[in-house]
Structure formats: structure tokens, C-alpha cells
Amino acid sequence: MPARQLLIVAHAPSPNTRKLVDAVLRGARHEDIDNVETRWLPPLEAGPDDVRRADGIVLGTTENLGYMSGALKDFFDRSYYPVLEEKQGLPCAVYIRAGHDGTGTRRALESILTGLRWRLVQDILLCRGDWQDSFVEQCEELGLAMAAGLDAGIY
Structure with missing residues (x-):
């Protein structure tokens, strides 16, 4: 069976946001994940x-x-329009690095994902407020959960 493909599309304009991308990648590439290829693109x-x-x-x-x-x-x-018809049901996960409350960002993404008919497979991860090292661990868990679901055929 060909490897499942996990795409990470994440904006990382600072060292801290790059830590979040790296954490998602680390989780998705965990040694227990056998059949998922993961790649990040800005x-x-x-x-x-x-x-x-x-x-x-x-x-x-x-x-x-x-x-x-x-x-x-x-x-x-x-x-959006080029993939609208053919990628309905695409399993997705989201993390937001919000210096404030993240509400507008979350609403905008939920609206776009609803329009695309992509399927959020876990709650949106909101890394809110001043930087916390726990954001890295949470993003690693998000990447691991997403890859594990693909690997197991759940998504």
C-alpha cells in the first residue's frame, strides 16, 4: 500500500513559529508511524x-x-476553487499562534474549511497569549495524532 501523504501548510515568520512547525513535523514523523510521508510547505x-x-x-x-x-x-x-470538488472530506487539523485571543482567525478558518467541506479531525489548537513552551508539545501532539490517524486508516 502506498504511503499516505500528510501536507503541512504553515506560516512560520519567526523563530518561535518555526518551533511550532518543527514540532508538528516531529510528531508526524514519530518512529511509530509507518506509512505516512510528511512534508511542510510555507x-x-x-x-x-x-x-x-x-x-x-x-x-x-x-x-x-x-x-x-x-x-x-x-x-x-x-x-480553494481548484480543489473544491475533488478534495471534499479531506481530513485536516489546525493550529493558530495567537498573540491576542485568536477568535477572528478561528472563525475565518472554520468558514473556509466548511466551504471546502474539509473535515476537522480534532479541535483547532489555539496557542494563545504570551509564548509558552507548552505550545511546542501541543503542536507535536497534533502532528502525531494526525499522522497516526492517517497511518491507521481512521482518516
């Missing part, structure tokens, strides 16, 4: 063809002015 480099190849997706963004990053919005602007 949103400005990801597009519809990458989504088409994916069996699951993790989206990561910063909160910018109460909204998702412009880079992730650009990814959706370029990818």
Missing part, C-alpha cells in the same frame, strides 16, 4: 497540486490583525 509555496496529492493536511498560521496570516489567505485564494 503557504506561499503550496498550491492546488500539493493539496490534490495530500491524504490529510495540517494548517498553521499566526494571528495577524485578528485574522489568519496573509500568506495562508493567499494559499486559500489560489487553491
Whole structure:
């Protein structure tokens, strides 16, 4: 059976947000995961063809002015309609690095994911407020859970 493909599309403009991407990758590439290939693309480099190849997706963004990053919005602007019909039901997970409350970012992403008919397989992870080292552990768990679900054929 060919390996399942997990795509991570995450904006990482700072050392701390890069730690979050690395944590998701570390979790998704855990030694107990046998049949999942994981790759990360920054949103400005990801597009519809990458989504088409994916069996699951993790989206990561910063909160910018109460909204998702412009880079992730650009990814959706370029990818939404080209994948709308063929990727319905795509399992996805989301983390948001929110310096404030993250509410606007969460609402915007939930709206887009509902329109795409992608399936959130776990609650949106909101890393809110001042930086906490626990954000790294939470993102690692998110990556592991997503990859484990793909590996086990649950998603």
C-alpha cells in the first residue's frame, strides 16, 4: 500500500513559529508511524497540486490583525476553487499562534474549511497569549495524532 501523504501548510515568520512547525513535523514523523510521508510547505509555496496529492493536511498560521496570516489567505485564494470538488472530506487539523485571543482567525478558518467541506479531525489548537513552551508539545501532539490517524486508516 502506498504511503499516505500528510501536507503541512504553515506560516512560520519567526523563530518561535518555526518551533511550532518543527514540532508538528516531529510528531508526524514519530518512529511509530509507518506509512505516512510528511512534508511542510510555507503557504506561499503550496498550491492546488500539493493539496490534490495530500491524504490529510495540517494548517498553521499566526494571528495577524485578528485574522489568519496573509500568506495562508493567499494559499486559500489560489487553491480553494481548484480543489473544491475533488478534495471534499479531506481530513485536516489546525493550529493558530495567537498573540491576542485568536477568535477572528478561528472563525475565518472554520468558514473556509466548511466551504471546502474539509473535515476537522480534532479541535483547532489555539496557542494563545504570551509564548509558552507548552505550545511546542501541543503542536507535536497534533502532528502525531494526525499522522497516526492517517497511518491507521481512521482518516
